[in-house]
Amino acid sequence: MFTPLEVIDYIVEAQLRGGILLNGLLFYIVRRFSKASVGTYKNLLATFAVYDMFLSCLHLLLRPATVTSGTTCGVITDTFTEDRKLTSISCACFTVPFALMNIHFLYRFWSIRYPHLIALFSNKKFIAAIVFWGIMACVVWYLLCYYVLTGEVDEIGTHILRNEYAKRTGKFKLDGWLVIDYWTYGEFQPRPFTAMVIFDVIIFASFTMAITLGALTYYFIRTAYKLSVQSRNLQRMFFIAVCAQIPYYCVINFAFFDIGLSFVDMAWMRMTACFPAWDAVIIIGLIRDYR
Numbered sequence: 001m002f003t004p005l006e007v008i009d010y011i012v013e014a015q016l017r018g019g020i021l022l023n024g025l026l027f028y029i030v031r032r033f034s035k036a037s038v039g040t041y042k043n044l045l046a047t048f049a050v051y052d053m054f055l056s057c058l059h060l061l062l063r064p065a066t067v068t069s070g071t072t073c074g075v076i077t078d079t080f081t082e083d084r085k086l087t088s089i090s091c092a093c094f095t096v097p098f099a100l101m102n103i104h105f106l107y108r109f110w111s112i113r114y115p116h117l118i119a120l121f122s123n124k125k126f127i128a129a130i131v132f133w134g135i136m137a138c139v140v141w142y143l144l145c146y147y148v149l150t151g152e153v154d155e156i157g158t159h160i161l162r163n164e165y166a167k168r169t170g171k172f173k174l175d176g177w178l179v180i181d182y183w184t185y186g187e188f189q190p191r192p193f194t195a196m197v198i199f200d201v202i203i204f205a206s207f208t209m210a211i212t213l214g215a216l217t218y219y220f221i222r223t224a225y226k227l228s229v230q231s232r233n234l235q236r237m238f239f240i241a242v243c244a245q246i247p248y249y250c251v252i253n254f255a256f257f258d259i260g261l262s263f264v265d266m267a268w269m270r271m272t273a274c275f276p277a278w279d280a281v282i283i284i285g286l287i288r289d290y291r
Contacts, residue, residue, distance in 0.1 A: 012059075012274065019056035019277035023049040026280040029290045040121040041107055045283060048100055052276035055093065064090045069164040072157045074149075074179040076165060082176035084151055091178065092142035097275075098206040099134040105213035112220045141202075148195045149178045157181030 027049040034042040063078040064087065077087045110117045120126040151158055157179040166172045180192040284290045 015274040015277045016056045016060050019274075019280070020053050022277050022280035022284075023052040023056070026284060026290070027053075029284065033289050035289055039111075039118060041111070043121070044100075044104055044107060048097075048104075048279060051096060051100065052279050055097075056276050058090065058093055062086060062090045065165070065169075067161045067165050067168075069160050071183045072160050072179065072181045074151065074157070074161045074177050075145075076161070076173050076177050078171065078173075079176075082174055084146060084176055084178060087151075087176050087178050088142050088145035091145045092138045095141045095202075096134050096138050098203070099137045102206060102209050102213070103130055103134075105210050105217065109213045109217045109220075112217055144195065144198060145178050148191070148198070149180060150191070151177035151179040155179060155181070156184055 027046055030042050030045045030049065034045075061079070064075055065078060066073065066075050068074075075087055075091060077090055079086060107118070107121065153175050158177050160181070161177060161179060162173060180195060182189055182192050182196075
């Protein structure tokens with residue numbers, strides 16, 4: 001009889017391998033079958049496909065897992081090398097889709113409201129700027145994980161999560177932990193609380209920007225009477241495709257309030273591996289040319 005976590009592991013394994021294949025297919029389709037009406041948006045779709053392939057490969061290699069126990073939570077990678085740097089890299093790389101998501105929303109908003117600005121996506125300086133934004137998002141998240149979070153081998157929080165992880169999986173991970181221990185021996189710890197606030201601000205800012213641009217895009221799609229029916233439908237399909245790609249993170253907040261998650265905490269990190277495959281499915285399914 002399989003445990004819920006073992007079932008999820010099988011699902012994730014299939015999703016990761018499917019993510020590599022489907023995004024490889026999407027990249028080929030985007031480069032081969034995109035019509036002129038898609039414009040430079042095909043470059044964004046191709047970039048997303050390539051990065052989703054990279055994320056799937058990274059997850060297969062590092063197999064990150066989130067663990068919570070009471071008011072302590074953390075992340076560990078299941079590799080032969082127990083290194084906090086690898087765990088930080090894993091967390092940082094999975095935040096880049098936030099930047100890509102907002103670039104997608106910006107493109108869709110400009111294409112419907114300020115179409116003359118779309119030419120910027122062919123400008124080398126503008127492309128360099130948005131690439132730099134994505135890289136900096138990854139770097140900032142890495143620095144926060146590695147230098148703001150704790151996880152030394154002799155910390156009480158590390159001991160708690162190490163034992164919890166061993167109890168659930170049968171694997172003992174001495175080092176490589178990123179730990180947020182809010183209440184050590186019942187005493188409030190400002191450092192992990194500060195980390196939680198910083199993470200929440202970054203995530204909230206990303207979603208606020210995405211929701212704002214998305215809402216404005218949808219509003220102007222509905223009011224753009226000068227658009228042809230075909231153009232309006234194309235804009236709407238792109239908007240739906242982008243909305244369906246929004247990831248979410250909330251485990252670090254549950255631990256602060258001591259909200260028990262059973263096996264859901266470990267399942268959550270595993271299931272983040274599934275969205276690269278579904279990105280490709282959504283885009284191929286919603287855009288007629290790619291179907």
